[in-house]
Amino acid sequence: MNKKIVLLGSGELGKEFVIAAQRLGQTVIAVDSYDNAPAMQVADGREVINMLDGKALDALVAKHSPDYIVPEIEAIRTERLYDYEKQGITVIPSAKAANFTMNRKSIRDLAAKDLGLKTANYRYATSAQELQKAVKEVGIPCVVKPLMSSSGKGQSTIKTPDDIQRAWDYSQEGSRGDVAEVIVEAFVNFNYEITLLTLTQHDGNTLFCPPIGHRQERGDYQESWQPAAMQEDHLKTAQDMAAQVTAALGGAGIWGVEFFIGNDGVYFSELSPRPHDTGMVTLANTQNYNEFELHLRAVLGLPIKEITQERIGASAVILATAHSENPGFTGINTLATAPKSDFRLFGKPTSRPYRRMGVVVTYDDLNGDITEVVSRAKELAAKVKTT
Ligand SMILES: Nc1ncnc2c1ncn2[C@@H]1O[C@H](COP(=O)(O)OP(=O)(O)OP(=O)(O)O)[C@@H](O)[C@H]1O
Numbered sequence: 390m391n392k393k394i395v396l397l398g399s400g401e402l403g404k405e406f407v408i409a410a411q412r413l414g415q416t417v418i419a420v421d422s423y424d425n426a427p428a429m430q431v432a433d434g435r436e437v438i439n440m441l442d443g444k445a446l447d448a449l450v451a452k453h454s455p456d457y458i459v460p461e462i463e464a465i466r467t468e469r470l471y472d473y474e475k476q477g478i479t480v481i482p483s484a485k486a487a488n489f490t491m492n493r494k495s496i497r498d499l500a501a502k503d504l505g506l507k508t509a510n511y512r513y514a515t516s517a518q519e520l521q522k523a524v525k526e527v528g529i530p531c532v533v534k535p536l537m538s539s540s541g542k543g544q545s546t547i548k549t550p551d552d553i554q555r556a557w558d559y560s561q562e563g564s565r566g567d568v569a570e571v572i573v574e575a576f577v578n579f580n581y582e583i584t585l586l587t588l589t590q591h592d593g594n595t596l597f598c599p600p601i602g603h604r605q606e607r608g609d610y611q612e613s614w615q616p617a618a619m620q621e622d623h624l625k626t627a628q629d630m631a632a633q634v635t636a637a638l639g640g641a642g643i644w645g646v647e648f649f650i651g652n653d654g655v656y657f658s659e660l661s662p663r664p665h666d667t668g669m670v671t672l673a674n675t676q677n678y679n680e681f682e683l684h685l686r687a688v689l690g691l692p693i694k695e696i697t698q699e700r701i702g703a704s705a706v707i708l709a710t711a712h713s714e715n716p717g718f719t720g721i722n723t724l725a726t727a728p729k730s731d732f733r734l735f736g737k738p739t740s741r742p743y744r745r746m747g748v749v750v751t752y753d754d755l756n757g758d759i760t761e762v763v764s765r766a767k768e769l770a771a772k773v774k775t776t
């Protein structure tokens with residue numbers, strides 16, 4: 390069963406996916422907009438193209454005729470994926486999933502309107518004027534996000550009416566693609582937020598990983614931990630919502646479904662139809678299979694019977710501090726000698742401030758103290774500096 394996989398996006402999550410695929414003897418062509426991206430370093434082949442360019446994508450797919458197309462990022466001309474599906478290529482998890490999640494409007498309307506899931510109250514706006522009106526309707530404070538963006542790009546919180554024009558201008562700088570529209574969401578004063586990794590399979594058996602807690606700063610996660618302590622009924626509600634959204638989008642794979650948990654219950658936020666960055670905590674072998682192995686097995690149609698938690702764990706990101714064309718690290722020996730921990734350095738060819746260059750994971754046995762495991766991960770990550 391040697392299958393050919395075209396991986397669209399070659400970051401650190403893609404790299405772990407390729408490693409999982411190599412371990413089961415698959416062939417992977419890793420694609421990105423720049424050469425020597427992390428996943429390319431471990432793949433069988435590489436292609437450098439602009440994935441927002443439909444013609445370039447068509448040429449790539451024609452050249453390789455893969456069995457599977459596995460998107461690793463959102464910035465892809467996803468409309469083309471429907472055609473590849475028609476040609477008999479399996480898109481992971483499905484063309485619809487990749488296409489809907491690249492635009493916040495499609496996924497939010499699906500969740501809130503079609504499925505009736507609880508989300509933050511929201512409106513859309515295509516100009517600063519419309520934003521004024523939308524902000525009145527959802528109320529202050531509220532969060533403005535470009536419809537097409539990720540990692541918090543172009544996203545800001547409106548705290549007073551004076552912030553509205555600035556929020557609009559900022560959203561236009563951070564927007565990717567051809568859409569000027571934004572979503573404005575009521576600010577959810579949540580107690581904590583989670584990622585619920587959800588596995589959909591060809592045989593219809595949908596499974597859930599233990600919930601992952603995380604903390605966000607500047608639009609990206611800083612630490613994540615598993616399991617996140619949460620009330621049983623909140624977990625059931627989140628699982629039920631995740632099952633509904635993933636079923637509506639279709640296909641097999643791992644999904645990172647994001648929720649806010651407030652005093653008034655569970656809010657669906659958004660989801661990624663692929664391994665999630667906060668799920669790097671599973672690299673601490675917190676589960677019988679990490680999120681990348683689960684994704685790969687779902688892709689190949691290898692049945693997973695159960696997902697078990699084997700340890701508790703945490704992850705903390707290693708961020709670059711400066712621009713470099715040849716990034717290096719100091720403090721690695723501290724990581725290497727720390728007990729009950731591990732780390733990854735992604736091999737990114739260049740750095741810029743706050744670029745994610747690596748991750749530290751820590752763990753303990755199941756009756757360990759999750760707070761201790763998280764602080765250990767944070768402390769270790771803080772000992773590493775990039776040069
Ligand atoms: N309505 C909201 N109320 C309160 N906090 C919010 C709201 N929307 C977003 N946030 C905060 O901002 C973070 C990023 O938001 P969101 O996940 O929508 O953006 P993103 O750019 O898609 O991020 P990523 O691609 O990194 O997941 C959330 O994890 C949450 O911490």
Ligand SMILES: [Mg+2]
Pocket residue numbers: 647659
């Ligand atoms: Mg998010």
